[in-house]
Amino acid sequence: MSRFKTSMLLLTIFALLVSACAGQAVVSQAEDAGKLVIYSGRSESLVAPIIEQFSQVTGVEVEVRYGNTAEMAATLLEEGTNSPADIFFAQDPSGLGAISAAGLLSPLPEETLNKVESRFRSSQRFWVGISGRARVVVYNIDRVEPDDLPADIRGFTDPQWQGRIGWAPTNGSFQAMVTAMRQVWGEEDTHAWLEGIQANQPVVYENNTTIVAAAASGEIDIGFVNHYYLYRFLAEEGEEFKARNQFIQSGGPESLVLVAGIGRLATGKNENNAIRFINFMLSPVAQQYFASQTYEYPLVDGVQTARELPPLEDLSTIDISLERLSDLRGTLDLLRDSGALP
Amino acid sequence: MNMVALRNTSHKLITFLGITRSFWLWFAALLVVVGLLLPLVYLGMRGFSADEQVWAWLLRAQTLELIGRSLGLAGAVSLASIVLSVPLAWLVTRSDLAGKRFWSTVLPLPLVIPSYVGAYLYLSAFGSRGLLQSVLEGLFGVQRLPDISGFWGSFLVLTLMSYPYIFLTVRAALLRSDRSVEEAARSLGNTPWQTFWRAVFPLLRPAIAAGSLLTGLYVLRDFGAVSILRYTTFTRAIYIQYQSSFDRAGAALLALVLVAVTIGVLYFELRLNNRQNLSSPQTHKPPPLVRLGRWRIPATLFILMVLLLALVLPAGMLGYWLVRGLAAGEQVGDWVRPLINSLLAAGFGSVASLLAALPLAILAVRHPGRASSLLERFSYIGFALPGVVIALALVFFGANFMPWAYQTLAMLVFAYVILFLPQGVGSVRASLLQVHKNVEEAGHSLGAGPLRVFIRVTLPLVWPGVASGMALIFLTVMKELPATLILSPTGFPTLATQIWSAVSEAFFARAAFPALLIILISSLPLAVFNLYSTKRGSSYPQ
Numbered sequence: 001m002s003r004f005k006t007s008m009l010l011l012t013i014f015a016l017l018v019s020a021c022a023g024q025a026v027v028s029q030a031e032d033a034g035k036l037v038i039y040s041g042r043s044e045s046l047v048a049p050i051i052e053q054f055s056q057v058t059g060v061e062v063e064v065r066y067g068n069t070a071e072m073a074a075t076l077l078e079e080g081t082n083s084p085a086d087i088f089f090a091q092d093p094s095g096l097g098a099i100s101a102a103g104l105l106s107p108l109p110e111e112t113l114n115k116v117e118s119r120f121r122s123s124q125r126f127w128v129g130i131s132g133r134a135r136v137v138v139y140n141i142d143r144v145e146p147d148d149l150p151a152d153i154r155g156f157t158d159p160q161w162q163g164r165i166g167w168a169p170t171n172g173s174f175q176a177m178v179t180a181m182r183q184v185w186g187e188e189d190t191h192a193w194l195e196g197i198q199a200n201q202p203v204v205y206e207n208n209t210t211i212v213a214a215a216a217s218g219e220i221d222i223g224f225v226n227h228y229y230l231y232r233f234l235a236e237e238g239e240e241f242k243a244r245n246q247f248i249q250s251g252g253p254e255s256l257v258l259v260a261g262i263g264r265l266a267t268g269k270n271e272n273n274a275i276r277f278i279n280f281m282l283s284p285v286a287q288q289y290f291a292s293q294t295y296e297y298p299l300v301d302g303v304q305t306a307r308e309l310p311p312l313e314d315l316s317t318i319d320i321s322l323e324r325l326s327d328l329r330g331t332l333d334l335l336r337d338s339g340a341l342p
Numbered sequence: 343m344n345m346v347a348l349r350n351t352s353h354k355l356i357t358f359l360g361i362t363r364s365f366w367l368w369f370a371a372l373l374v375v376v377g378l379l380l381p382l383v384y385l386g387m388r389g390f391s392a393d394e395q396v397w398a399w400l401l402r403a404q405t406l407e408l409i410g411r412s413l414g415l416a417g418a419v420s421l422a423s424i425v426l427s428v429p430l431a432w433l434v435t436r437s438d439l440a441g442k443r444f445w446s447t448v449l450p451l452p453l454v455i456p457s458y459v460g461a462y463l464y465l466s467a468f469g470s471r472g473l474l475q476s477v478l479e480g481l482f483g484v485q486r487l488p489d490i491s492g493f494w495g496s497f498l499v500l501t502l503m504s505y506p507y508i509f510l511t512v513r514a515a516l517l518r519s520d521r522s523v524e525e526a527a528r529s530l531g532n533t534p535w536q537t538f539w540r541a542v543f544p545l546l547r548p549a550i551a552a553g554s555l556l557t558g559l560y561v562l563r564d565f566g567a568v569s570i571l572r573y574t575t576f577t578r579a580i581y582i583q584y585q586s587s588f589d590r591a592g593a594a595l596l597a598l599v600l601v602a603v604t605i606g607v608l609y610f611e612l613r614l615n616n617r618q619n620l621s622s623p624q625t626h627k628p629p630p631l632v633r634l635g636r637w638r639i640p641a642t643l644f645i646l647m648v649l650l651l652a653l654v655l656p657a658g659m660l661g662y663w664l665v666r667g668l669a670a671g672e673q674v675g676d677w678v679r680p681l682i683n684s685l686l687a688a689g690f691g692s693v694a695s696l697l698a699a700l701p702l703a704i705l706a707v708r709h710p711g712r713a714s715s716l717l718e719r720f721s722y723i724g725f726a727l728p729g730v731v732i733a734l735a736l737v738f739f740g741a742n743f744m745p746w747a748y749q750t751l752a753m754l755v756f757a758y759v760i761l762f763l764p765q766g767v768g769s770v771r772a773s774l775l776q777v778h779k780n781v782e783e784a785g786h787s788l789g790a791g792p793l794r795v796f797i798r799v800t801l802p803l804v805w806p807g808v809a810s811g812m813a814l815i816f817l818t819v820m821k822e823l824p825a826t827l828i829l830s831p832t833g834f835p836t837l838a839t840q841i842w843s844a845v846s847e848a849f850f851a852r853a854a855f856p857a858l859l860i861i862l863i864s865s866l867p868l869a870v871f872n873l874y875s876t877k878r879g880s881s882y883p884q
Contacts, residue, residue, distance in 0.1 A: 210570070219470055
């Protein structure tokens, strides 16, 4: 009898869950003009609050799918012209590049694009940068004096860095930096640099986060990462977290500033809301959110950078159009040649 | 004369009915297999448009090395899992150890920890500068521990996270295996040890084979753990291709190679385990419990050791993250909706996968032959493919040909069926092998139809196997990530996607809570399953 009761209880709970879900489905099918479908390659923990704010301010009903940028891009490519998406919010420009190369994006209005510097947007008007992240060297404060760090990234091929370096050759931002090296230094020098680092037996990590954590624990002494992960570790673990950033101010490819950006799908059904959304993301409110909550660089004028960071205009960064970094093929070949990728 | 004609007609009718009876089985099985073909069709379409560069990459000598690494890791993990799981399963079913139901509930739990999270947790604990090192540094001044990444780290982590495949299937087999054989062996003067090797182990072979096949294929498909632990396998190469070049053609070509490797493994496994029908009449008697005597303490220590490494340690690290984060003012975040979504997905996923598994398993056991064994083997293909491959295949077919089903829960459940079907097929097949045909034929002779016989006679007998299959699928759906991310209805966060989203942005406290919740929630179906399967005497048809 008690087993019967247990079964009935479980069945009832299950039925309730199913009907709750069915109710939800009915609600979301009630369509009206005020809708927007976003595919976000940026993590929910980072962008959900500001998207929510957009929804509240404008009354637009927003649906967001979260995933990683590369898989989202692959999904959009498979969906082709049948994609339900209006907006692709990508972690890096290469995801946007792949989509726009397939002809899936629609040009954005000039006044939207002109809010950011020309290097942070597509010259064909297909996408626009929303927030910036600088390439930096993260180091362990117990093992490295900032003054001992080389003035440019070529210095890390010196044998004194043997076994002390961490990198993430599969990471999109790292690959973007290598593409910038190819543009500025040429193929041969870039290849030499990769081999030089390989000769120092770098420890391979999956992404920026793991590199920052490893630099703090002392597993590695330095690592090549994007700047903004560190500050969240500091927020969660406090000042005894032993990693810090060094902004390499050489003006070379290692001083690259990358962006997370947005493109509008040509097949999207909610064009006006999509433009509104992009404009909102470039508004002072949203830019301030990215500056203070995710520790990224705001890309429009008049927004305060987080006080932990040196302002972008004080850094000598490389002035290269991110659009020029879309040739991933050559970069992957080079990485494979040098044995950094399988 | 009249009598002969009548007998002829009735004979024809029976043959005819026999055909129709299996016709529906064959029909259902074929339907399932057609669903499984979709990803292969997609891979073929994409793969053969790959350009020369990819072919050149593929045709290097290094490719063989990568495949060898994948196979070596899969074999090593399977073997180690057998060594861990068979004694564990035996202890919780056949010994007089206390708390068997509790052990049975917690021992499968490591399976729900996503492999990349598990790998990350082990690295944080045992890495060269991990938690253990910092403790040792305080005590003995140890500066650095040996590196656990690479083959051995991957081997260790994958074994600890996937031994439950074999544990669950072997335990189910022990629960329903014939006790009279054991009693006979004991009464002939065999020691418990001899009894195990002579009477129990041979009966367990199909279950061990099914479980280790799942473990091996799971390792072949995994890229999360090996990526974090820096062991480059073939699947990691496929993943990198998707990840960094948006080159779907190249990735599809590599995935086709993985399919070929899988077919090789399946063929090898088939040769290795020439399958006999191991059924024998069952008894209603409870199992003869073996007194452990002075082995009680080592046995308990063994179980505790496995649990400590595979469950307590990762859960402890998660708890540490959670407490540290909460102390720093982090929020736990919304967890109710993800929890409900996870339960929905895993509930539907496991029921649907099991229903799809039934015709394949029944055909393989009751109508043995080339065709049925081919169909059954075929169900394993999807299991060896990375989830992202299956998901993109369904994106292609869904968005372009079935927009009404695209991004619905039904589509996601369909993906789970493709991904997890063999977990059901393996368990059901192994348990059907132990039910003698005579039992079903007795049912038929009493005039019951095939469906009725199945529900009233066969299902109660194979229930432990069916339930363990469902539990297995439930656990693996709970942690499934790529297909869930790509195919779920828009705005359908699950616990697994919440963990991923938080970990990828270094919000460890936010990741810890849903991860602990997954472990906790998954123990519920296991507890219910144990409640039923250990009282199996009462679930017999009256």
